[in-house]
Amino acid sequence: MEPFITHTGIGVPLKQSNVDTDQIIPAVYLKRITRTGFEDALFAGWRKDPEFILNREPYSAGSVLVAGPDFGTGSSREHAVWALKDFGFKVVLSARFADIFRGNSGKQGLLAAEVDQQDIELIWKELENHPGTQVTVDLEGRTVTCGSFSTGFQVDDYTRWRLREGLDDIGLTLRTEQEITDFEASRPAYKPATLPARTA
Amino acid sequence: MVAKASPENVAATVATAPAAEAVPRTLAEKVWQDHVVVPGNGAGDAQTPDLLYIDLHIMHEVTSPQAFEGLRLAGRTVRRPDLTIATEDHNTPTLEIDQPIADPVSAKQIQTLRDNAQEFGIRLHSLGDAEQGIVHVVGPQLGLTQPGMTVVCGDSHTSTHGAFGALAFGIGTSEVEHVLATQSLPLKPFKTMAITVEGTLREGVTAKDIILAVIAKIGTGGGQGYVLEYRGSAIRALSMDARMTICNMSIEAGARAGMVAPDETTFEYIKGRPHAPQGEDWDAAVEYWSSLPTDEGAAFDAEVFLDADELEPFVTWGTNPGQGVSLSDTVPVPEHFDDPNARAAAERALEYMDLTAGMPMKDIRVDTVFLGSCTNSRLEDLRTAAAIIEGRTKDENVRMIVVPGSARVRLEAEAEGLDRVFKDFGAEWRFAGCSMCLGMNPDQLAPGERCASTSNRNFEGRQGKGGRTHLVSPVVAAATAIRGTLSSPSDLAASESELQEA
Ligand code: SF4
Numbered sequence: 001m002e003p004f005i006t007h008t009g010i011g012v013p014l015k016q017s018n019v020d021t022d023q024i025i026p027a028v029y030l031k032r033i034t035r036t037g038f039e040d041a042l043f044a045g046w047r048k049d050p051e052f053i054l055n056r057e058p059y060s061a062g063s064v065l066v067a068g069p070d071f072g073t074g075s076s077r078e079h080a081v082w083a084l085k086d087f088g089f090k091v092v093l094s095a096r097f098a099d100i101f102r103g104n105s106g107k108q109g110l111l112a113a114e115v116d117q118q119d120i121e122l123i124w125k126e127l128e129n130h131p132g133t134q135v136t137v138d139l140e141g142r143t144v145t146c147g148s149f150s151t152g153f154q155v156d157d158y159t160r161w162r163l164r165e166g167l168d169d170i171g172l173t174l175r176t177e178q179e180i181t182d183f184e185a186s187r188p189a190y191k192p193a194t195l196p197a198r199t200a
Numbered sequence: 201m202v203a204k205a206s207p208e209n210v211a212a213t214v215a216t217a218p219a220a221e222a223v224p225r226t227l228a229e230k231v232w233q234d235h236v237v238v239p240g241n242g243a244g245d246a247q248t249p250d251l252l253y254i255d256l257h258i259m260h261e262v263t264s265p266q267a268f269e270g271l272r273l274a275g276r277t278v279r280r281p282d283l284t285i286a287t288e289d290h291n292t293p294t295l296e297i298d299q300p301i302a303d304p305v306s307a308k309q310i311q312t313l314r315d316n317a318q319e320f321g322i323r324l325h326s327l328g329d330a331e332q333g334i335v336h337v338v339g340p341q342l343g344l345t346q347p348g349m350t351v352v353c354g355d356s357h358t359s360t361h362g363a364f365g366a367l368a369f370g371i372g373t374s375e376v377e378h379v380l381a382t383q384s385l386p387l388k389p390f391k392t393m394a395i396t397v398e399g400t401l402r403e404g405v406t407a408k409d410i411i412l413a414v415i416a417k418i419g420t421g422g423g424q425g426y427v428l429e430y431r432g433s434a435i436r437a438l439s440m441d442a443r444m445t446i447c448n449m450s451i452e453a454g455a456r457a458g459m460v461a462p463d464e465t466t467f468e469y470i471k472g473r474p475h476a477p478q479g480e481d482w483d484a485a486v487e488y489w490s491s492l493p494t495d496e497g498a499a500f501d502a503e504v505f506l507d508a509d510e511l512e513p514f515v516t517w518g519t520n521p522g523q524g525v526s527l528s529d530t531v532p533v534p535e536h537f538d539d540p541n542a543r544a545a546a547e548r549a550l551e552y553m554d555l556t557a558g559m560p561m562k563d564i565r566v567d568t569v570f571l572g573s574c575t576n577s578r579l580e581d582l583r584t585a586a587a588i589i590e591g592r593t594k595d596e597n598v599r600m601i602v603v604p605g606s607a608r609v610r611l612e613a614e615a616e617g618l619d620r621v622f623k624d625f626g627a628e629w630r631f632a633g634c635s636m637c638l639g640m641n642p643d644q645l646a647p648g649e650r651c652a653s654t655s656n657r658n659f660e661g662r663q664g665k666g667g668r669t670h671l672v673s674p675v676v677a678a679a680t681a682i683r684g685t686l687s688s689p690s691d692l693a694a695s696e697s698e699l700q701e702a
Binding site: 078168170172180187193 | 346
């Protein structure tokens with residue numbers, strides 16, 4: 001996973017609250033066997049409408065989603081984060097995130113940054129008045145800047161540390177690889193192995 | 201802080217150990233503690249997870265493709281292919297298994313598993329192989345599931361393996377990837393719940409009835425956050441096949457896992473299986489396994505009691521596994537539920553199931569009987585059902601499908617002539633797999649079709665869009681196939697003696 005220090009990209013105002021994971025990626029896309037290439041699935045229902053924000057230039061090239069409160073509620077599908085990342089999003093700003101979504105994001109390098117709703121509304125205004133405005137998200141200083149407006153955001157220390165180090169769950173566990181190796185050496189001989197295969 | 205042990209203070213620790221060991225522990229705690237690679241920090245909600253070593257990782261074609269792809273994308277490998285095994289089960293056809301799989305999504309999932317197993321050096325039992333079958337039937341049958349192990353699989357019914365006194369639970373796709381890469385998993389400790397079942401089951405009452413009654417009692421969310429330990433004389437008296445049936449459905453009570461303490465029955469089952477320990481290893485293993493049962497005086501976070509003497513055949517009437525009653529009972533009246541959510545759920549369920557409140561469960565006529573799934577498709581289940589139908593006639597309007605849990609179970613059943621009993625009765629004798637448990641392959645219910653099923657989930661559309669499922673034991677399944685309505689063997693005896701008198 002790429003370390004996340006700071007990111008600058010086009011902001012996309014998504015003026016909806018309670019965007020659940022079914023809307024982020026409808027269930028029919030869960031049958032796929034890949035874990036990339038979900039960009040077409042992102043907000044698939046809404047994108048049927050040509051006027052939907054992600055169908056419009058310059059928002060279609062956006063990488064910072066600025067959403068209403070309670071983003072990512074509903075089913076725990078990890079695909080929701082995959083779809084956002086595949087589309088090109090690096091950051092989602094919202095006043096409140098569903099716990100599981102926030103957890104899934106942190107694990108996969110998508111920054112879910114909490115910003116007060118009144119600030120979200122100021123950013124929305126800026127992005128609508130000046131489509132294509134770049135938003136800069138600085139994980140170091142926990143600040144978000146949009147045009148002349150700047151404010152702070154919240155992200156817990158642990159997630160921030162992981163994002164900055166670019167550590168996914170596996171990378172984190174592998175930092176203790178020596179302990180795993182030591183543990184393996186201490187496993188009793190009677191524990192079964194699948195290989196070499198024995199059959200009846 | 202615990203100081204890192206040097207050889208000298210190891211001796212000192214051992215010398216003072218009895219005091220520490222005196223704290224009585226549950227089975228689940230023992231298995232957990234024996235697998236901690238790196239302990240977490242802190243306490244309570246703020247506690248960071250323990251890193252737990254995984255002894256056995258079982259895989260199937262549905263939840264593994266993205267895990268393997270994740271490994272590839274990150275340039276990682278499988279740490280312990282020798283602790284990993286895969287089978288094909290969810291999508292496999294149960295007829296004409298030598299033909300290409302017709303459904304492109306099913307075919308693709310299976311082909312992807314084959315390619316991944318090849319690429320990463322993982323043992324795979326493919327369709328047509330004598331060891332192919334439902335993941336949760338194959339592991340125990342090969343002797344790979346043993347007491348005191350940690351077992352995971354990207355499948356919620358992994359709880360089945362807990363019947364051996366293993367800590368076994370389902371995991372999500374990213375956790376599958378995690379286990380592939382590290383053979384370990386960061387986990388927060390679970391709470392423990394004792395489910396004590398004392399007494400003797402009556403004739404015709406089985407492990408399936410115990411677990412359906414447990415779920416009806418504690419509810420589908422009652423086990424949330426817990427590892428259940430099934431104990432008591434009624435559990436001790438059960439065979440391994442029956443204990444697996446119980447542990448299998450722990451997840452339907454919302455629990456993370458279910459366990460039964462290992463005993464002679466467990467050791468007897470494992471002994472001589474392909475991957476059972478041998479020679480000195482066997483002795484060492486049995487010694488360890490014998491130390492696992494919950495210590496006298498160990499505290500559980502919650503306790504539930506069930507009287508086995510009172511239990512009757514249990515069946516579901518609704519659309520979740522907690523909506524069950526005794527077979528001799530009637531379809532519940534929604535207005536009688538105090539809890540408004542339960543009432544609304546009952547109303548919705550009755551509508552979906554097309555049932556009238558108050559009607560006797562035994563008046564419910566079914567179209568199909570499905571004997572199969574990881575809950576009830578092992579040899580004992582097939583024997584039990586065959587013993588009931590042998591020499592009797594199937595209701596002509598009922599179709600009965602028998603799907604052994606594994607190719608090996610099928611072979612063993614055929615060696616005993618069970619296939620002939622089923623065929624003579626008019627049932628379909630199929631090849632192994634998940635089949636109509638979830639209808640990912642062509643074995644599905646038609647809209648409105650009603651099924652008495654030995655599987656574990658009666659959710660709307662689970663066995664096919666619009667299909668209606670009643671969860672039952674193999675005993676009830678067999679009797680129902682004969683009478684055409686939900687029945688137990690005692691109903692058969694009654695109607696047969698009436699016939700004789702007439
Ligand atoms: S038989 Fe049913 S419950 Fe068991 S693994 Fe297969 S689909 Fe899941």
